[in-house]
Amino acid sequence: MLHLRPRGSHRLPESVRRGLTFWRRSIQARVVASTVLLSVVVISGVGWYLLRQTRDGLLDHRVDAVVAEANDETASARGRLEAVTGTDADVAGQLRELAEPIIQAGDARDFSVVLAGPTGDGGRIADGGANYTRGLDTSSVPAKLEEHFDDSSTTAWTYTVIRSTDRDGVTTERPGIAVGAQVQLPADGQTYTLYYLFPLGEQEETLALVSRALLTAAVLLVVLVAGMTWLVTRQVVTPIRMARQVAERLAAGQLQERLRVSGEDDLARLATSFNQMASNLQRQIRQLEELSRVQRRFTSDVSHELRTPLTTVRMASDVLHDARADFDPATARAAELLQTELDRFETLLVDLLEISRFDAGAAVLELDDVNLVDVAHRVVDATGPLAQQRRVQVVVRAPDHPCLAEADVRRIERVVRNLLTNAIDHTSTDRAGGDIVVTVAGDDHAAAITVRDYGVGLAAGEAAMVFNRFWRADPARARTSGGTGLGLSISLEDTHLHGGWLQAWGRPGEGAQFRLTLPRRAGGVLRHSPLPLVPVDVTEPVT
Incomplete structure (x- = not known):
């Protein structure tokens, strides 16, 4: 007969553990x-x-x-x-x-x-x-x-x-x-x-x-x-x-705290140096806080102030765009370009407002049980025209049963949409096997979505920089999806708001994979992800 030892029976007594802690x-x-x-x-x-x-x-x-x-x-x-x-x-x-x-x-x-x-x-x-x-x-x-x-x-x-x-x-x-x-x-x-x-x-x-x-x-x-x-x-x-x-x-955060200085020995000099360091840190932190506050205020004010002239310009652009058939070809093309750039500008303002909310700590979640399988299919259907334009096929690999997580469905859809449009932007159309694979999986503790593309990939060190604001791996590359450069940054903030992980892997010439991992319950602590970050079809080099 197999006898199981009760949990915790091998642990040291409380007094011994306190003594060892005190000794350490x-x-x-x-x-x-x-x-x-x-x-x-x-x-x-x-x-x-x-x-x-x-x-x-x-x-x-x-x-x-x-x-x-x-x-x-x-x-x-x-x-x-x-x-x-x-x-x-x-x-x-x-x-x-x-x-x-x-x-x-x-x-x-x-x-x-x-x-x-x-x-x-x-x-x-x-x-x-x-x-x-x-x-x-x-x-x-x-x-x-x-x-x-x-x-x-x-x-x-x-x-x-x-x-x-x-x-x-x-x-x-x-x-x-x-x-x-x-x-x-x-x-x-x-x-x-x-x-x-x-x-x-x-x-x-x-x-x-x-x-x-x-x-x-x-x-x-x-x-x-x-x-x-x-x-x-x-x-x-x-x-x-x-x-x-x-x-x-x-x-x-109690930046006013200081050490008491008494005497002139080495310890007193150490306390003096410590206080000077604390004062310098306090001054620099306050300067950074002030700069951050000014930056947030500037971003919010500019975003709000631009909405009024943007509305006026939008109305004039709509009139010109509707009447472009009566213009000569050059003027008609200018009207179309104006309409496209206004759409992108309006999206940029929306993203800037969202970033300002994150910076100000005003972003809140509207939690509900979200089926990530449905989210993946909805996002793939919504980005279908863009994928067809780029002649890219998007494949969804998901289980037959629901994969639930307690999350804000609007924000999660925005994260997956940003990942998918980013993959479409960077997928090459002149090579075989250029499909984008969206994979969904979950377990008792976490749920995850990965977006795998076979595009240009990421060089060493770029996986940590890809979520920076306005960062682009190739500055000369055009944004076919009309992105603003803030999509992945907003996605990272949305993920952190849920207590989840948003990670990237890439290798030049072999594409990239982004992984979103969420806890099954809000406030849960993630310890693993149901899906691997490195794609299963990639062979890691032997070091």
């Missing part, structure tokens, strides 16, 4: 964290080095002291044995007389003693017969120290763990130093080994005290470094944050 956005947090981390590494290294040097120094000093003390005790024992008469053959008695003073001295000076021997076979402590301090576990003497005296008689030492049991039966373990030295017993002439076990309790306490002091100092130092870093970075980051906030308000 706060340079102060990153600087403080990195400084603290580096400080911890450095302080840990220095502390480890100091602690190791302190430990080695304490142990070395203790080793020297206990070896000297063991040698003194061994020398005293040898002196006592030399004072014994040669006729004394009581081995056990001499061993007791040898061990008891040392054990008593050990009880007084906090060290333990083990007397083992004789050396050779059966001379190990574990074999029994050893004299040692009461309560001491003789296994505290390391075996490697015993093995040392199998083939050497020099004094030796090593670290060990001293195990002992007190009168209450409690067993304790303490780190210590074991020192071994040999003496010869007069009673039997054999060699016995004295083991001195010195605890390291004082050194252990001293090392713990030093460790606590170093740890406390390290924690205080890290906190101090973190606080200092936070204060230093705050002095730098706070003006930057203020500049960001002011920049955001400037971008939102």
